Amino acid sequence: MKDKPIIQEDTIVAPATAPGIAAISVIRLSGKETFSIAQKLFSIRNLSDKPSHTLHFGTIISKGRVLDEVVLGLFKSPHSYTGEDVIEISCHGSPVVTEQIVSAAIEEGARLAKPGEFTRRAFLNGKLDLTQAEAVADLIASQSEAARRTAVGHLRGRVSQELTKLREQLIQFSALIELELDFSQEDVTFADRGQLYAMVDTAIKDVTDLTDSFRLGNAIKNGVDVAIIGKPNAGKSTLLNALLNEDRAIVSEIAGTTRDTIEEILYIHHVLFRIVDTAGIREQVEGIIEEKGVERSLQKMKQADIVLYLFDISESEKEVQIEIHKLSAQHIRFIPVGNKTDLLRSGQINDRFAGIPEALFISAKEQTHIQELKQRIYDSVISGDVSPEDTIITNTRHMEALQKILQSLCDIRDGMDKGIPGDLLALDIRHCLHYIGEITGEVTNKDVLDYVFSKFCIGK
């Protein structure tokens, strides 16, 4: 893929599975000396004579000590994740065993891998383009089904495919312009300007679709922070329970993951919403909330992507409107939610809050209109035009390059409007192609790679 493939002289080693006590743990070696290092530790002779993609049971012995009984998986260059010789050692899943085997490999000449170094080698050896390499990190970090699905799509080259389409449009456009340039002496306009406009417009539309998807992409990738605010008697805890009632985080149950932050996880249409469990905050806040209203909790929750402002429908419309005014004044995205509809007739509600047509009325206690609320929460961050089935941009680096591409395309269109010469248009097209190359990694530099791979975990 590169002009000169970068040959990695050193052999890297790292645990590839999560630390902790488990049935097995996998340690991965990659590089020139993979087989010779493994051979020094492994009980079975002539490892390098074994075929690629085979499994071998034996013992790891270092300095005369049997470290463990293990299974070795052999992957010979170029048919491996990194493209180099790779060996995966499945040992018993104790941190002590894992550490001993990694240390033994290091003693025999391997080096502890840096974060993302395996994938970096895969990229350098043309196994993946840069968007796919980034998708590996996203996939590993995915916390919801939507995030997993998007990342797998990217891993399988979905972004690259979109960009290939765009590149082809640009090259075709460029070819027409070049044709015109060739005959420029004769002052003939070969390229059908109408066709050129159509092409640029299509490209602008396609890139705009991608940049528009970023808000959804970001929500899918990173999850959405939701804060519930409101007076102590508004029913926040009841609402939290009502929201969580059905969608209890399946992932954390099965996987046994623990979270450090105090938050509850809610999935709406497979997208992860973090409802800040303000147990701590609430208590602190609620002591003084009677005097200060919701102001202080607002301040605490300003970093949320969306705020649910919960009020008791026995409050006066005026009271509620004052709070809504405060929220609006602070540019906070919020949904006004009137609670306790079980206590009033619906006619009464509509009469009382006629001035707040955007409010949704629910009964947290009786769980009425909770689904509608979830949809409102989802819609508030996921713009209607983008479907999760479309190619979705989730990566800030891609977004930045796409914005530059979009700018260049607009420059081309402007240039055509102003009738600028074809060679200048061709220059803008080259800019576009350059930015596309930045995304896929065809055009790159060490800083970009360092940035991309620093976000990986060790062992990937």
Added chain:
Amino acid sequence: MKDKPIIQEDTIVAPATAPGIAAISVIRLSGKETFSIAQKLFSIRNLSDKPSHTLHFGTIISKGRVLDEVVLGLFKSPHSYTGEDVIEISCHGSPVVTEQIVSAAIEEGARLAKPGEFTRRAFLNGKLDLTQAEAVADLIASQSEAARRTAVGHLRGRVSQELTKLREQLIQFSALIELELDFSQEDVTFADRGQLYAMVDTAIKDVTDLTDSFRLGNAIKNGVDVAIIGKPNAGKSTLLNALLNEDRAIVSEIAGTTRDTIEEILYIHHVLFRIVDTAGIREQVEGIIEEKGVERSLQKMKQADIVLYLFDISESEKEVQIEIHKLSAQHIRFIPVGNKTDLLRSGQINDRFAGIPEALFISAKEQTHIQELKQRIYDSVISGDVSPEDTIITNTRHMEALQKILQSLCDIRDGMDKGIPGDLLALDIRHCLHYIGEITGEVTNKDVLDYVFSKFCIGK
């Protein structure tokens, strides 16, 4: 191994690696339908035609959704961990991906494995005896190099070998007795009683060595709890730092494991010592310690295996002896440690504390005699006669059976002293052989197996 090998009709699935975000995660399937279930999910055709011990790259697809790009490792019965058909799926290390693949396998007919169910099947299929199966759990849970080494020894059949030796002695003894019985009509004593005595004595000695090793084995397997007590000004924190100075827990550093309890880990000769970091306790205690002396902290730390009673050598010998008396009265195992030798000449120290010859004098601040203290801590729990190179019993279940064996052997010896008939001696020998079979799992029942495998993690 069993009269009738137990055929498992259902196919089990579980994650085999620790939960969390990592490069890869491994999911394991075992049972009759392993290949047909995997085939329904995997992109490559004719899985069951592929040779055993091979690796295959492809995609996992469920209900038309690509779940992940994975590598499948195939192990065909009987050449697998469980003895059944086994497939290991290496997917990207996200809890969401792992959960989706496990769920997909369950939808296709697999069942989530119970704790230890893979190893239980390995045992039932004669791949491991019961001591080896138990060693798998111990190895996975090992928190120190000593625990790892002992568990690997057991996994490789070390306990079973000792028991085989013992069994052979008993069978030989039994043969001699039987010979005597055959000729009992003639009232002839064939078996050389001297030889019989020698045999029983050897057996008693061997079993005693094993039971004696249990204290060390328990310390190796479970670690040793050490509490440092003493007045606030005695220098406990400084001592803690001095002890930890060199041996900072390498395992927790490399593996990134987190511990729930507040404790510091110290390795002495590869054995794990947990020094209860009484940060919380200390502060609570020290507020009132001036009045109540060490009594309250004693109470808190009574559960420790060994207590370091730290005193400032500027205290009077009498004061110190009062505390030592209290500790002794409560049957607490402790080492008296005089701190701050940097402040007195050694002659003075000996003069002042002549009545406490068992005390060790250190300077935590200047780190003098810290190595000696570590050795004293180690020796206090590890009895001198047992070397870590010997076969060490770490398992309470084995210990209980060994005690019964020892009792039977003593009964035999008593019986011989009293001249009881050979057929009664033979009965005691059969008891011994029964208890040996209990340890290795040749004699067993569902309750014992349930007990043994309940201590495993899911996926092993």
